Amino acid sequence: MPELPEVETVRTGLEKAIKGAAIHKVTLRRKNLRIPFPVNFTTVLQGKTISGIGRRAKYLLFSLGKDDVLIAHLGMTGRFTVTNKTPVLLPHDHVIIELNDGRSLMYNDARRFGLMTLAKQARLGAHPLLSALGPEPLEKAFSAKYLKQELVKRSGPVKSAIMDQKLVVGVGNIYASEALFLAGINPLKPAKTVGDKSSELIATIRKVLHDAIASGGSSLKDFVQVSGETGYFQHHFNVYGRGGKPCFTCGTPIRSTRISGRSTFFCPDCQK
DNA sequence: CCTTGAACCTGCGGGC
DNA sequence: TGCCCGCAGGTTCAAG
Numbered sequence: 001m002p003e004l005p006e007v008e009t010v011r012t013g014l015e016k017a018i019k020g021a022a023i024h025k026v027t028l029r030r031k032n033l034r035i036p037f038p039v040n041f042t043t044v045l046q047g048k049t050i051s052g053i054g055r056r057a058k059y060l061l062f063s064l065g066k067d068d069v070l071i072a073h074l075g076m077t078g079r080f081t082v083t084n085k086t087p088v089l090l091p092h093d094h095v096i097i098e099l100n101d102g103r104s105l106m107y108n109d110a111r112r113f114g115l116m117t118l119a120k121q122a123r124l125g126a127h128p129l130l131s132a133l134g135p136e137p138l139e140k141a142f143s144a145k146y147l148k149q150e151l152v153k154r155s156g157p158v159k160s161a162i163m164d165q166k167l168v169v170g171v172g173n174i175y176a177s178e179a180l181f182l183a184g185i186n187p188l189k190p191a192k193t194v195g196d197k198s199s200e201l202i203a204t205i206r207k208v209l210h211d212a213i214a215s216g217g218s219s220l221k222d223f224v225q226v227s228g229e230t231g232y233f234q235h236h237f238n239v240y241g242r243g244g245k246p247c248f249t250c251g252t253p254i255r256s257t258r259i260s261g262r263s264t265f266f267c268p269d270c271q272k
Numbered sequence: 273c274c275t276t277g278a279a280c281c282t283g284c285g286g287g288c
Numbered sequence: 289t290g291c292c293c294g295c296a297g298g299t300t301c302a303a304g
Contacts, residue, residue, distance in 0.1 A: 003297060073299085076297050076298060077296090113298060115299095165299085263296085
C-alpha cells in the first residue's frame with residue numbers, strides 16, 4: 001500500500017471527484033479481496049449518497065448517507081479511479097460503483113491485499129479493523145512523551161516499533177527508513193535504547209509524511225492518482241531503494257538489510 | 273505478552 | 289527468447 005501520504009492523496013482526490021455523488025449500481029466481479037465482501041454489500045451501497053470521504057490510518061472511510069460507512073484498504077496495489085463514461089474493464093478491476101451522473105468509481109487491485117467492508121457510523125471506532133489502532137502521526141496524541149513511553153517497552157528494532165500500527169499508524173516501510181535517516185537513528189537499534197530521541201523521531205516522521213503529502217503522495221512506481229495519472233517516482237528518497245549508492249550527506253554507501261522481513265536502508269555513518 | 277517469520281497474491285525485472 | 293528466482297508500498301496469524 002501506499003503508505004499514509006498516498007492514502008491521504010487518494011482521499012483528497014476522491015473527495016474532489018465524488019463527494020455528494022449518489023450510487024446507482026454496484027458490481028462485484030469476485031466474492032472477496034483479502035476478506036470476503038459482506039453479503040449485503042451491494043444492497044447497502046446502492047441508492048446511498050457518498051456524503052464524505054475520511055481516513056483513519058491507511059483506511060479510507062466513505063460515509064454513505066448518515067448511518068453507514070464503507071471501509072476500504074488499498075493493500076499494496078489497490079487503486080481507485082473515476083471514469084467519465086462506461087468503463088473498459090481491465091484485469092483486476094474487482095469493484096465497479098456506477099454513479100447516478102454516469103461516471104463510475106473503479107477499484108483495481110492486482111494482489112488483492114486490499115479490502116472493503118461495511119460498518120455503522122455510530123460504532124465506527126469499535127470496528128475490529130480500527131479499534132486497536134494507535135494515534136495518527138500528524139495529530140497531538142502522538143507526543144514525544146507518548147512515543148518515549150512506548151519505545152522503552154520494546155526490545156525489537158526501532159524500525160519495527162514505528163511501523164507497528166498499534167504504536168502509531170501510517171508509517172510504512174519507505175517512510176520508516178526515511179524518518180530514521182533524518183533522525184540519525186540506526187533502524188536496527190533496540191527501541192528501548194532510543195527513548196531519549198523520541199522528540200527528534202516524531203519531528204522527522206511528521207516531516208517525511210508531511211512532505212510526501214505536499215508532493216502529492218506519489219512515491220510508488222505503480223501508484224495511480226484518482227484521475228488515472230501515475231505518480232512515478234517523483235519523490236526524493238535519501239535512503240529507500242538506494243542500497244550501495246553514496247549517502248547524499250557523507251558519501252558512505254547506503255547499506256541495505258532486512259528487518260522483520262522488510263527491506264531496510266540506512267547510512268552506517270549518519271545513523272548511529 | 274513479545275517478536276519474528278510465513279502467508280496471502282500477482283507482476284516485474286534480473287540473471288542464467 | 290524463456291524460465292526461475294527474488295522482490296514489492298500491508299496486515300494477520302502461527303510459532304517460538
